[in-house]
Amino acid sequence: MTAVFALTERQIRASFRNFDIVFAVLVPILTFVGFTIGLRNVIDTGGVGYSQYVLPAVVVQAMLFGALNTTDLAAAEKSSAFGVRLRTLPISVRAPMIARMLYCLIRGALALAAAFAVAYPFGFRMDGGLLLGATFVLLSLALTLALSFGAEATGTRAKRSDTSSQLLLIPQLLLVLLSTGMAPVDSFPRLVQPFVEYQPISQITETLRGFASGEVVASNLTMTLAWCIALLVGFGYLALRGQAGRR
Amino acid sequence: MTAVKTPSRALAIESAIFAGRLTTRWRRNPLVPLQSLLFPAILLIIYYLLVSKSMTRLTGGDSLDTVVSMCALAGGMAGSLAAALAIPEERDSGLLSRFWMMPVHRASALTGTLLAEATRTVVATAVIVGVGMMLGLRFHGGVAAAALFVLIPVLWVSVYATAVIVVALRFRSRAVLTWFSTLSLGAVFGSSGVAPIDLVPRWIRPVVQFQPMSSTIQSMKALARDGFAVQPLLWMFAWIFGIGLVAGTLAVRSYRAAAQSGA
Numbered sequence: 001m002t003a004v005f006a007l008t009e010r011q012i013r014a015s016f017r018n019f020d021i022v023f024a025v026l027v028p029i030l031t032f033v034g035f036t037i038g039l040r041n042v043i044d045t046g047g048v049g050y051s052q053y054v055l056p057a058v059v060v061q062a063m064l065f066g067a068l069n070t071t072d073l074a075a076a077e078k079s080s081a082f083g084v085r086l087r088t089l090p091i092s093v094r095a096p097m098i099a100r101m102l103y104c105l106i107r108g109a110l111a112l113a114a115a116f117a118v119a120y121p122f123g124f125r126m127d128g129g130l131l132l133g134a135t136f137v138l139l140s141l142a143l144t145l146a147l148s149f150g151a152e153a154t155g156t157r158a159k160r161s162d163t164s165s166q167l168l169l170i171p172q173l174l175l176v177l178l179s180t181g182m183a184p185v186d187s188f189p190r191l192v193q194p195f196v197e198y199q200p201i202s203q204i205t206e207t208l209r210g211f212a213s214g215e216v217v218a219s220n221l222t223m224t225l226a227w228c229i230a231l232l233v234g235f236g237y238l239a240l241r242g243q244a245g246r247r
Numbered sequence: 248m249t250a251v252k253t254p255s256r257a258l259a260i261e262s263a264i265f266a267g268r269l270t271t272r273w274r275r276n277p278l279v280p281l282q283s284l285l286f287p288a289i290l291l292i293i294y295y296l297l298v299s300k301s302m303t304r305l306t307g308g309d310s311l312d313t314v315v316s317m318c319a320l321a322g323g324m325a326g327s328l329a330a331a332l333a334i335p336e337e338r339d340s341g342l343l344s345r346f347w348m349m350p351v352h353r354a355s356a357l358t359g360t361l362l363a364e365a366t367r368t369v370v371a372t373a374v375i376v377g378v379g380m381m382l383g384l385r386f387h388g389g390v391a392a393a394a395l396f397v398l399i400p401v402l403w404v405s406v407y408a409t410a411v412i413v414v415a416l417r418f419r420s421r422a423v424l425t426w427f428s429t430l431s432l433g434a435v436f437g438s439s440g441v442a443p444i445d446l447v448p449r450w451i452r453p454v455v456q457f458q459p460m461s462s463t464i465q466s467m468k469a470l471a472r473d474g475f476a477v478q479p480l481l482w483m484f485a486w487i488f489g490i491g492l493v494a495g496t497l498a499v500r501s502y503r504a505a506a507q508s509g510a
Binding site: 030039041042170187 | 278281282285286289290293294296297298299300301302304305329425429433436437447448451
């Protein structure tokens with residue numbers, strides 16, 4: 001385990017030098033302010049303040065953005081001379097990956113804290129109480145881990161990491177902007193409404209919003225948990241497979 | 248007897264060769280076309296689906312012309328940034344110094360870059376306008392207005408690419424370039440084109456109203472709707488000219504410094 005901690009510490013130190021952690025904190029702040037200022041009087045959320053409405057989408061967007069950087073990170077580490085050197089050391093083959101995942105969780109927690117810090121003055125409140133608030137945090141971090149596994153799996157396989165992470169930006173935008181995290185399903189054209197309603201980001205942001213407001217819908221919670229577990233297991237398996245004895 | 252070309256024609260030919268070099272690079276590593284073509288076209292569709300109904304409820308129109316303008320500008324800028332990511336490396340590997348030593352007009356590497364950027368933006372804007380027309384965009388101001396509509400992103404991207412070159416040469420860091428892109432994309436989406444100005448919080452209104460992208464998007468919107476809006480157009484050209492003058496001077500100086508640094 002000491003190897004994992006040493007490598008995690010190294011990731012954190014490096015993240016201050018390449019500004020990764022700075023961006024992780026700034027992205028939720030900038031997207032929240034941008035969305036709220038730009039759209040709060042445009043989109044009719046039916047009584048709920050837009051800052052209360054959009055915060056889950058900002059959190060999910062921040063986690064997705066972090067995962068894109070993880071893709072680059074994993075690809076660079078895997079192909080670097082340092083990565084090759086690590087594989088000759090008497091440590092677990094998976095230690096570098098576990099260290100990256102721990103770092104992603106720390107980064108995700110910081111992003112989450114930043115999102116809360118900026119949303120509070122705009123009127124966001126955790127009305128669901130302490131327990132549901134803790135569940136909000138837990139679900140966000142579970143999602144971070146699942147997405148980071150996905151990023152790890154992509155990064156270790158990609159040939160051109162800069163292009164692949166930019167390519168992944170497109171589905172990311174598609175999922176976040178065309179979700180009920182941005183606007184209620186009625187404000188989308190009828191043609192895309194089925195997609196908007198049932199895609200995972202919509203389900204997850206709705207659950208998070210439910211945790212924040214204290215009204216959890218059972219069917220929606222089941223759907224979200226199913227998505228989270230499926231993503232964790234699927235991406236986790238692929239990420240672990242990517243580590244096994246390849247050069 | 249050797250044929251001596253006139254300097255101005257030499258500059259044009261050499262610029263075209265330098266531009267061709269960049270186009271080849273962009274074809275081999277598709278990050279740049281991705282950023283400048285695919286990304287804004289998809290953004291246009293997504294953003295339109297997100298706001299069209301709400302905007303119709305608010306203003307009576309779906310503001311497709313605004314969204315098309317924004318995506319054309321944002322795409323051009325994103326493309327310039329993706330292209331500029333290679334510049335620090337070219338400087339460090341000594342390629343820029345090598346160009347400086349070649350028997351060509353010394354401005355041609357810079358003018359070639361701008362030529363390539365402008366060409367790319369013409370194509371990208373045409374694609375985005377095409378996608379917009381499929382979604383229902385129509386030009387009611389005539390052919391001249393439509394031509395100017397396409398020309399505006401090209402002018403802006405040429406100026407913007409000059410500024411990006413300055414940033415890339417001066418700071419030599421990807422992080423600063425990313426910051427610069429966040430700032431400029433923020434300017435596009437935080438302009439008075441996105442939502443009616445009275446819906447923006449009062450304290451930030453002056454910034455939103457007078458930043459360069461607001462007059463640009465207003466001009467483009469007017470061009471698509473009914474023709475030439477004189478005041479925003481004048482503001483926009485003043486911005487383009489001002490930023491172009493400053494960035495152009497700095498770009499020539501930074502380029503010379505980078506090329507002569509020898510490292």
